[in-house]
Amino acid sequence: MVMALVVGGCAAPAPAPVEDRSEPREREITRSRSGLHVVTGGDTLYSIAFRYGVDWRELAEWNDIGSPYTIFPGQTLRLSDTGPARREREVAAAPEQPPVRQDAPSPATVPESAETGPEPEADPEADPDPEPETRPEPVPEIIDAPRRSVAGIQWRWPTEGGLARRFDPGSERKGIEISGEEGQPVIAAADGQVVYSGTGLLGYGELIIIKHSDALLSAYGHNRQRLVGEGEQVTGGQRIAELGRNERDEKILHFEIRRNGDPEDPLRYLPPL
Numbered sequence: 001m002v003m004a005l006v007v008g009g010c011a012a013p014a015p016a017p018v019e020d021r022s023e024p025r026e027r028e029i030t031r032s033r034s035g036l037h038v039v040t041g042g043d044t045l046y047s048i049a050f051r052y053g054v055d056w057r058e059l060a061e062w063n064d065i066g067s068p069y070t071i072f073p074g075q076t077l078r079l080s081d082t083g084p085a086r087r088e089r090e091v092a093a094a095p096e097q098p099p100v101r102q103d104a105p106s107p108a109t110v111p112e113s114a115e116t117g118p119e120p121e122a123d124p125e126a127d128p129d130p131e132p133e134t135r136p137e138p139v140p141e142i143i144d145a146p147r148r149s150v151a152g153i154q155w156r157w158p159t160e161g162g163l164a165r166r167f168d169p170g171s172e173r174k175g176i177e178i179s180g181e182e183g184q185p186v187i188a189a190a191d192g193q194v195v196y197s198g199t200g201l202l203g204y205g206e207l208i209i210i211k212h213s214d215a216l217l218s219a220y221g222h223n224r225q226r227l228v229g230e231g232e233q234v235t236g237g238q239r240i241a242e243l244g245r246n247e248r249d250e251k252i253l254h255f256e257i258r259r260n261g262d263p264e265d266p267l268r269y270l271p272p273l
Contacts, residue, residue, distance in 0.1 A: 039075040044230065046195040046209055050219065052079050055261040057214065141239040143187050148271040153190045153212055154236055155269045158220055159243055159253050160184065163273065167265040173203060174263030175219065175256030182224060182251045186241040188234040189218050189255075189270070197230050203247075204254065208240055218266075221254035222246045 037048055045065065049056035060069055062078045071077070145156040161180030168174070188210055195217070196209035204221035208228065211217050224244030228234060246252045257266045267273075 035079050037077045037079055039071050039073050039077060040200070041073050042198050042200040043071065043073075044196050045069045045071055046211065046217070047198070047201060048077065049261055050196070050209055050217065050258065051201055053258075053261055053263070054079065056217075058261070140235065141185075142235060142237045143185055143239060145187065145237055146271045147236070148269065150269045151213070151216065153216065153269075155190050155271070156187065156236055157270055158189045158218075158255050159186045161243075161253070164250070164252060167263075167267065169263065173221075173254060173256070175221075175254055176266050177246075177250075178253045178255060180243045180251055180253065182243060182245060184243045185239045186220055186223060186243055186253055188236055188238045188240050189257075190236040192218070192234060194228050194230055194232045194234060194240075197226050197228060205246065206241070206244060210234060210240075215260050217258045219254075219256040219258070221256075222252055 037052070039048070045060060046056050048071075049059045056069075058081070059077065059079070060066070062081050065071065147154045147156055149155075157178070159178055159180055161178045161184075163176060164179040165177040167176050190210075190212050192210040192212040194208060195211045196207065199206055201207055204219070206221075206223040206226050208220045208223065208226055209217055210219075220241060222244050223241035225242040226240070227242070228238075228240045234240060243251065243253050246254065255266055257264050257269055
């Protein structure tokens with residue numbers, strides 16, 4: 001596979017460490033079998049849905065989480081629809097609303113006895129309308145690459161290199177792996193919003209997840225360094241990370257595409273090799 005890369009200068013912070021996979025996966029599997037997940041620092045609704053292979057919209061619905069889909073450390077999330085029992089627990093846990101006092105003063109009303117004091121004198125030398133200091137927004141680095149339109153989205157290969165491992169639906173991590181050189185650019189495969197940027201998913205190292213539509217997400221794992229944060233809008237071809245190493249010390253980018261939480265073969269979306 002060959003991609004035409006037009007790389008511009010980009011100052012970046014010091015590389016982030018590659019993940020150590022010495023921690024066993026038993027804790028994550030146990031949580032999955034229990035049907036519950038306890039939110040920890042760094043979790044997002046999207047990362048939890050990605051971890052357990054469910055649709056983030058369904059996860060939000062099962063737990064009555066609305067936009068902007070905020071969750072909190074210590075919160076327990078159900079990983080499946082529990083049916084009518086869910087509503088019964090919510091009604092039982094709902095706090096009683098205190099009665100509203102009819103004689104309570106309006107919050108906007110200032111009591112007559114309040115002392116307001118004299119107004120401060122205006123400074124004659126002060127600029128009555130100072131202009132705010134403006135700084136130019138940094139221009140993201142866009143790398144040109146061949147595209148393929150699938151599901152109304154223009155897809156690109158997320159980095160240049162060879163196809164080291166193909167999609168295997170029976171594997172632990174369901175995507176493809178692309179070999180390359182450590183530090184080379186990793187780009188957004190398509191336009192979208194960064195919904196996860198962190199190291200909280202065991203086995204993925206420095207991971208970025210991008211939402212392209214309500215149904216489609218792409219994921220980029222084992223980066224040496226992440227260059228975008230959660231909430232950022234990215235353009236297809238925009239440099240988002242630097243290629244790193246996996247737990248076997250291979251110079252690899254792990255790449256996934258998921259539709260409604262289900263992993264799909266990225267080769268069905270990407271331009272032909």
